[in-house]
Amino acid sequence: xxxxxxxxxxxxxxxxxxxxxxxxxxxxxxxxxxxxxxxxxxxxxxxxxxxxxxxxxxxxxxxxxxxxxxxxxxxxxxxxxxxxxxxxxxxxxxxxxxxxxxxxxxxxxxxxxxxxxxxxxxxxxxxxxxxxxxxxxxxxxxxxxxxxxxxxxxxxxxxxxxxxxxxxxxxxxxxxxxxxxxxxxxxxxxxxxxxxxxxxxxxxxxxxxxxxxxxxxxxxxxxxxxxxxxxxxxxxxxxxxxxxxxxxxxxxxxxxxxxxxxxxxxxxxxxxxxxxxxxxxxxxxxxxxxxxxxxxxxxxxxxxxxxxxxxxxxxxxxxxxxxxxxxxxxxxxxxxxxxxxxxxxxxxxxxxxxxxxxxxxxxxxxxxxxxxxxxxxxxxxxxxxxxxxxxxxxxxxxxxxxxxxxxxxxxxxxxxxxxxxxxxxxxxxxxxxxxxxxxxxxxxxxx
Numbered sequence: 338x339x340x341x342x343x344x345x346x347x348x349x350x351x352x353x354x355x356x357x358x359x360x361x362x363x364x365x366x367x368x369x370x371x372x373x374x375x376x377x378x379x380x381x382x383x384x385x386x387x388x389x390x391x392x393x394x395x396x397x398x399x400x401x402x403x404x405x406x407x408x409x410x411x412x413x414x415x416x417x418x419x420x421x422x423x424x425x426x427x428x429x430x431x432x433x434x435x436x437x438x439x440x441x442x443x444x445x446x447x448x449x450x451x452x453x454x455x456x457x458x459x460x461x462x463x464x465x466x467x468x469x470x471x472x473x474x475x476x477x478x479x480x481x482x483x484x485x486x487x488x489x490x491x492x493x494x495x496x497x498x499x500x501x502x503x504x505x506x507x508x509x510x511x512x513x514x515x516x517x518x519x520x521x522x523x524x525x526x527x528x529x530x531x532x533x534x535x536x537x538x539x540x541x542x543x544x545x546x547x548x549x550x551x552x553x554x555x556x557x558x559x560x561x562x563x564x565x566x567x568x569x570x571x572x573x574x575x576x577x578x579x580x581x582x583x584x585x586x587x588x589x590x591x592x593x594x595x596x597x598x599x600x601x602x603x604x605x606x607x608x609x610x611x612x613x614x615x616x617x618x619x620x621x622x623x624x625x626x627x628x629x630x631x632x633x634x635x636x637x638x639x640x641x642x643x644x645x646x647x648x649x650x651x652x653x654x655x656x657x658x659x660x661x662x663x664x665x666x667x668x669x670x671x672x673x674x675x676x677x678x679x680x681x682x683x684x685x686x687x688x689x690x691x692x693x694x695x696x697x698x699x700x701x702x703x704x705x706x707x708x709x710x711x712x713x714x715x716x717x718x719x720x721x722x723x724x725x726x727x728x729x730x731x732x733x734x735x736x737x738x739x740x741x742x743x744x745x746x747x748x749x750x751x752x753x754x755x756x757x758x759x760x761x762x763x764x765x766x767x768x769x770x771x772x773x774x775x776x777x778x779x780x781x782x783x784x
Contacts, residue, residue: 340355340470341466345446346446346448351445364398365404369404370405379406381433382432383398384417386434386522387521390442394445404478410488417583418582419527424452428452437752439580441553450676500682509692511536513536513692514538514571515540516541517542518560518563518577520555520556521545522580522581523582543556556578557680560594567590574590574698575589590698603686605636614660615659620654620661623643624645624665625642626707629707645751647664651672708763709763709764710768713776714750715758720783732775742764745759
């Protein structure tokens with residue numbers, strides 16, 4: 338069992354275990370020791386989003402890495418996928434992103450990338466945990482072998498050019514009016530600039546971070562302001578990123594929200610038509626809508642499902658040779674370009690389809706009618722509610738009532754103290770009853 342790593346690195350309330358400066362220091366030391374291999378000068382790339390606590394975590398990590406002899410390259414506020422890209426580009430031994438993604442400002446997190454730009458496996462995370470909890474005093478570097486830290490100039494421009502090159506050379510976004518909501522987060526500089534350089538008429542939201550307003554009433558988890566602005570300026574498309582810009586949600590010209598399932602359908606059909614799919618299918622999680630699976634089936638494509646977390650999607654993609662995958666929440670992984678979810682690159686691929694087809698976003702991106710799906714989150718303060726007899730009985734009853742007409746997914750969140758209760762099927766009324774009944778039992782047990 339992992340003690341402080343979850344489904345996407347380490348995450349929690351800032352200045353409360355495990356997201357304290359002391360823990361970040363130890364994790365930096367441990368990760369540095371785990372990735373030191375050979376006599377060369379070892380280097381780590383560190384990026385962050387715009388949370389107030391990012392300063393504290395960043396400096397603690399720098400102290401940890403330099404104390405074991407690793408040089409540190411600091412990027413400042415940059416998207417998570419840019420850290421993965423620059424880890425490879427700069428031939429670093431390790432990449433680190435300081436972010437709690439879509440969570441409020443008071444949370445923060447630490448995500449790691451290996452030298453290949455991919456997130457770490459469970460096994461390596463366990464190794465880092467064990468090292469962090471051990472006495473590392475005897476493994477510290479000598480006074481003359483300490484690492485150095487410096488800020489990298491031009492990192493933003495490198496990522497912007499990288500993102501632009503994912504489109505065909507002759508492709509231009511000229512003629513598209515785009516509203517981009519950067520969630521007051523990591524992409525607040527690079528995303529609007531990349532869109533403008535590609536020729537779009539850009540209207541920007543969520544580009545005034547103050548340390549406290551990341552994801553606050555903006556970004557991919559709160560699209561009302563984006564939809565309103567799209568309508569106000571008569572834009573062709575709205576793009577909502579989350580705090581670290583590894584996920585995206587689209588709003589069409591009518592203000593309707595288009596989730597990750599629809600975006601994966603758009604990319605899958607387009608890449609199939611252009612013989613760009615490396616396998617006859619895509620990878621998604623157990624949370625993706627049954628409507629997506631049926632749509633892909635009609636195209637002769639499969640949908641491979643994994644447990645929740647873009648890391649597990651990527652692992653399956655790598656193991657089985659897929660180049661398109663993602664999550665309903667907007668993590669879209671296009672492995673031809675990136676090693677992790679990249680909200681900006683996914684949005685660019687969707688806009689390329691819009692330009693290529695010469696149709697509106699609402700026509701291009703509404704590929705299937707979602708099967709009725711309901712998700713309820715039940716907060717708990719401790720224990721293991723899903724192992725309790727009453728909860729297990731309620732889940733079995735729900736599965737029996739749904740039979741073969743739907744799906745039931747019950748799981749504990751890997752990033753928050755929540756039990757997520759999700760069901761989907763053709764009978765919306767039945768779905769609502771099943772979810773409510775199970776959620777009520779979970780809530781009583783958790784109380």
